[in-house]
Amino acid sequence: MDVRGFRLTGVPPDFFDDPYRYYAALREQDPVHELENGAVFLTRYEDVVALYRDARASSDKRVEFRPKFGDSPLYEHHTTSLVFNDPPLHTRVRRIIMGAVNQKAIARMEPNVARLVDALLAEIAEKREANFIDEFAAQIPIEVIGNLLDIPRAERSPLRGGSVAILSGLEPKLTAQMLDAGNRAVTDFIEYLKVLIAERRRKPGDYGSDVLTRLIQGERDGEKLTEKELYHQCIFLLNAGHETTTNLIGNGLWALLNNPGELARLRADPALVPSAIEEMLRHDGPIQLNNRRLTAPMTLSGKTLAKDTLVTIGIGAANHDPGQFPDPERFDVARKPNRHVAFGQGDHVCVGMNVARMEGRIALGKLLQRFAKIELAGEPERDRRIRFRGFRKLPVRVG
Ligand code: HEM
Numbered sequence: 001m002d003v004r005g006f007r008l009t010g011v012p013p014d015f016f017d018d019p020y021r022y023y024a025a026l027r028e029q030d031p032v033h034e035l036e037n038g039a040v041f042l043t044r045y046e047d048v049v050a051l052y053r054d055a056r057a058s059s060d061k062r063v064e065f066r067p068k069f070g071d072s073p074l075y076e077h078h079t080t081s082l083v084f085n086d087p088p089l090h091t092r093v094r095r096i097i098m099g100a101v102n103q104k105a106i107a108r109m110e111p112n113v114a115r116l117v118d119a120l121l122a123e124i125a126e127k128r129e130a131n132f133i134d135e136f137a138a139q140i141p142i143e144v145i146g147n148l149l150d151i152p153r154a155e156r157s158p159l160r161g162g163s164v165a166i167l168s169g170l171e172p173k174l175t176a177q178m179l180d181a182g183n184r185a186v187t188d189f190i191e192y193l194k195v196l197i198a199e200r201r202r203k204p205g206d207y208g209s210d211v212l213t214r215l216i217q218g219e220r221d222g223e224k225l226t227e228k229e230l231y232h233q234c235i236f237l238l239n240a241g242h243e244t245t246t247n248l249i250g251n252g253l254w255a256l257l258n259n260p261g262e263l264a265r266l267r268a269d270p271a272l273v274p275s276a277i278e279e280m281l282r283h284d285g286p287i288q289l290n291n292r293r294l295t296a297p298m299t300l301s302g303k304t305l306a307k308d309t310l311v312t313i314g315i316g317a318a319n320h321d322p323g324q325f326p327d328p329e330r331f332d333v334a335r336k337p338n339r340h341v342a343f344g345q346g347d348h349v350c351v352g353m354n355v356a357r358m359e360g361r362i363a364l365g366k367l368l369q370r371f372a373k374i375e376l377a378g379e380p381e382r383d384r385r386i387r388f389r390g391f392r393k394l395p396v397r398v399g
Contacts, residue, residue: 247390
């Protein structure tokens with residue numbers, strides 16, 4: 001395959017079903033591949049990890065997003081949230097959030113997730129057929145994130161659509177419609193948050209477990225967030241753990257259905273569920289791309305990149321690098337070691353990774369326990385985006 005002209009803004013139609021073939025060709029032929037305007041795309045594991053860990057790799061997106069979003073709500077959001085900032089804002093916000101998603105907090109969340117999953121499975125058992133994404137996978141993160149910020153249940157249903165619209169703004173290629181939807185979603189979220197935050201200021205929650213109360217009050221001995229900073233951390237949190245976790249569960253089931261031997265192995269030994277979740281994250285992870293800008297020159301795979309180079313990190317590509325993962329296309333529920341980069345690495349490594357792992361473990365573990373037979377009940381429909389990888393529809397029949 002000749003990938004000399006490969007562009008993330010114009011991928012071939014068959015890329016969506018299997019991007020990994022393209023990533024493999026890039027890794028072999030041109031691991032630091034030039035895109036438009038001198039930007040580059042990394043596909044080797046070693047380069048990806050080196051960049052994630054390097055202080056010259058900035059997450060500040062102001063230069064990149066100004067021409068993309070103009071002066072708009074999407075620009076304000078994506079340049080204020082912690083993920084697209086460097087220290088000091090990044091460090092401050094990260095510390096505040098971390099305290100509410102540590103192992104103790106996750107252990108407290110578990111029984112509630114287990115109850116929800118049991119209830120969802122009981123409904124599916126009755127109907128025998130379901131769209132696994134809408135009726136199962138997406139319901140779990142809505143509950144978890146909604147609880148983290150203590151959003152009233154009746155107000156949770158717009159969260160998923162808003163989150164998809166805002167994160168779609170990060171795709172390499174945007175339509176006017178995607179921009180409109182993203183901007184509208186940011187504006188709507190802010191209007192909603194103004195009320196929620198005013199209410200929480202009046203009636204604070206538990207500082208130990210309520211992320212919104214923590215963000216409002218800031219670190220006990222530190223600076224407070226401004227109102228604008230507060231809105232955008234909340235919006236990011238609502239979005240970050242949403243579609244990603246939905247797609248971990250959806251892509252995970254898809255991998256099991258396509259690998260009946262591994263499905264049987266997992267059924268026979270449920271102790272493998274945690275390593276199966278890691279393999280799902282590696283093999284077909286929910287986030288395929290991240291970005292950085294170089295604040296000083298850096299050499300990767302023998303190529304010296306100038307200061308200000310925009311770098312796209314190939315997460316899925318690194319996770320299929322045979323130099324790190326023997327037989328990388330093989331889905332192996334017991335793979336060890338499995339040092340994948342599905343959650344990124346370095347200073348910005350996913351804050352919610354253990355929350356997502358817990359959700360995946362309970363969702364898929366209980367699904368397999370509940371149903372001896374799970375099969376496709378129709379044509380699955382892929383979400384045709386390239387940063388976020390998942391399904392819109394995954395019709396299943398259970399028995
Ligand atoms: C399978 C599900 C998930 C995946 C694959 C995922 C992936 C990622 C990745 C790759 C990053 C790094 C971005 C970068 O370096 O530019 C990240 C950051 C982040 N994630 Fe996740 N995530 C998931 C679930 C969650 C959940 C459930 C939460 C919240 C409860 C969450 C909260 C965050 C936050 C706050 C950051 C920003 C961290 C920082 O900038 O320091 N994520 N995630």
